Amino acid sequence: xxxxxxxxxxxxxxxxxxxxxTVRTVNEALNARSxxxxxxxxxxxxxxxxxxxxxxxxxxxxxxxxYAAQLPEEKAQRNLLRKFVDTTFGGSASQLVLRxxxxxxxxxxxxxxxxxxxxxxxxxxxxx
Amino acid sequence: xxxxxxxxxxxxxxxxxxxxxTVRTVNEALNARSxxxxxxxxxxxxxxxxxxxxxxxxxxxxxxxxYAAQLPEEKAQRNLLRKFVDTTFGGSASQLVLRxxxxxxxxxxxxxxxxxxxxxxxxxxxxx
DNA sequence: TGCATTTTACGAATCGTTTCGTAGACAAAG
DNA sequence: CTTTGTCTACGAAACGATTCGTAAAATGCA
Numbered sequence: 001x002x003x004x005x006x007x008x009x010x011x012x013x014x015x016x017x018x019x020x021x022t023v024r025t026v027n028e029a030l031n032a033r034s035x036x037x038x039x040x041x042x043x044x045x046x047x048x049x050x051x052x053x054x055x056x057x058x059x060x061x062x063x064x065x066x067y068a069a070q071l072p073e074e075k076a077q078r079n080l081l082r083k084f085v086d087t088t089f090g091g092s093a094s095q096l097v098l099r100x101x102x103x104x105x106x107x108x109x110x111x112x113x114x115x116x117x118x119x120x121x122x123x124x125x126x127x128x
Numbered sequence: 129x130x131x132x133x134x135x136x137x138x139x140x141x142x143x144x145x146x147x148x149x150t151v152r153t154v155n156e157a158l159n160a161r162s163x164x165x166x167x168x169x170x171x172x173x174x175x176x177x178x179x180x181x182x183x184x185x186x187x188x189x190x191x192x193x194x195y196a197a198q199l200p201e202e203k204a205q206r207n208l209l210r211k212f213v214d215t216t217f218g219g220s221a222s223q224l225v226l227r228x229x230x231x232x233x234x235x236x237x238x239x240x241x242x243x244x245x246x247x248x249x250x251x252x253x254x255x256x
Numbered sequence: 257t258g259c260a261t262t263t264t265a266c267g268a269a270t271c272g273t274t275t276c277g278t279a280g281a282c283a284a285a286g
Numbered sequence: 287c288t289t290t291g292t293c294t295a296c297g298a299a300a301c302g303a304t305t306c307g308t309a310a311a312a313t314g315c316a
Contacts, residue, residue: 005273009215017218023293042275044294049273063282064293077227080216085228087137088208090145093228094238099205100213100221100228101245108253110222111246117229118239125236133303151263170305172264177303191312192263 002053003079004071007046012069012076015056020068023047130181131207132199135174140197140204143184148196151175 004012014029015021021029027043047067050056059066089096106114132140142157143149149157155171175195178184187194217224234242 006215007274013215013218038274039276040292041277041294045276045296046274048295060294074227077216077224078231080212081224081227081231084208084212087134087141088205088212090141093231094234094242096205096209097225097228097234097242098245099202099209100225101242101249103206103209103221104249106222106225106249108250111250114222114225114229115243115246117226118243121229121232121234122236122239135304166304167306168262169264169307173266173306174304176265188264 002055003083004050004055004076008050008055009076009080011043011046011050012055012071012073015067015069016073020059020066022064022066024064026067130183131211132178132183132204136178136183137204137208139171139174139178140183140199140201143195143197144201148187148194150192150194152192154195 010030011026014026018025018029023044024040026047027038027040030038030043047056047058051058051067055069055071056067057070058068085091085093085096089099101114138158139154142154146153146157151168151172154175155166155168158166158171175184175186179186179195183197183199184195185198186196213219213221213224217227229242
């Protein structure tokens with residue numbers, strides 16, 4: 001499965017958040033979150049291309065087609081994360097983590113969850 | 129200061145890693161880490177454009193010009209990280225951190241450093 | 257001096273992505 | 287039945303980024 005472009009990713013975000021949707025729904029969601037107005041047929045075309053690539057499926061049984069994400073959000077995030085770590089943190093995930101935490105927008109509970117995550121990783125290491 | 133494109137970022141990586149460099153040095157470094165052969169004049173052109181934008185400075189006192197990154201690595205990382213968190217993790221930095229840790233390529237020391245980071249963040253919260 | 261090499265400069269071609277205009281099918285409402 | 291609006295399909299324009307060919311200047315060497 002090919003990687004989504006930036007525009008495709010924006011559409012996938014909508015589909016992930018709201019589930020299977022029509023072009024109109026997606027287009028309105030995109031325009032809700034951006035100053036720049038995106039034309040309806042632009043969104044349509046992009047979603048058609050995504051269907052060709054297999055990034056989304058579409059139900060054409062009704063006149064108004066319904067699209068659904070085919071690429072799972074987690075998988076996309078893992079792929080993009082790997083590339084991002086490579087290209088902007090020279091492959092060091094922990095450097096990225098430190099920088100991300102440094103931005104300071106993680107809540108107390110989130111910090112706690114991250115600590116739990118680290119704990120479980122360290123436990124796992126014990127057993128190797 | 130404008131954001132670097134992907135190609136520009138690859139060049140900045142070299143400059144950050146090895147300090148001020150000539151076009152040839154950068155071009156060879158790029159080609160060392162990629163199957164796809166990048167032509168010399170391609171790298172040259174890109175670096176000239178970067179100089180125009182102010183992403184790099186250049187010393188033209190000698191015939192062979194020497195380029196230096198103007199955008200600090202940390203700043204670039206912060207900017208790109210913010211955008212990345214928005215576009216692929218819906219703005220949730222901690223989601224990204226969890227996913228990054230889950231990849232499991234952080235060493236024991238790195239985990240320890242991350243724990244320290246969290247500790248210091250939590251201490252700071254106490255005082256607010 | 258003359259030849260080969262290396263460099264900068266720069267216009268233009270190419271390429272992938274995004275955007276849009278237009279046409280035709282269909283549906284709903286009067 | 288006709289009008290109006292919404293939908294898909296699709297070609298092509300527009301755009302930004304990258305790549306390259308070529309020329310001219312400088313350098314080094316035989």
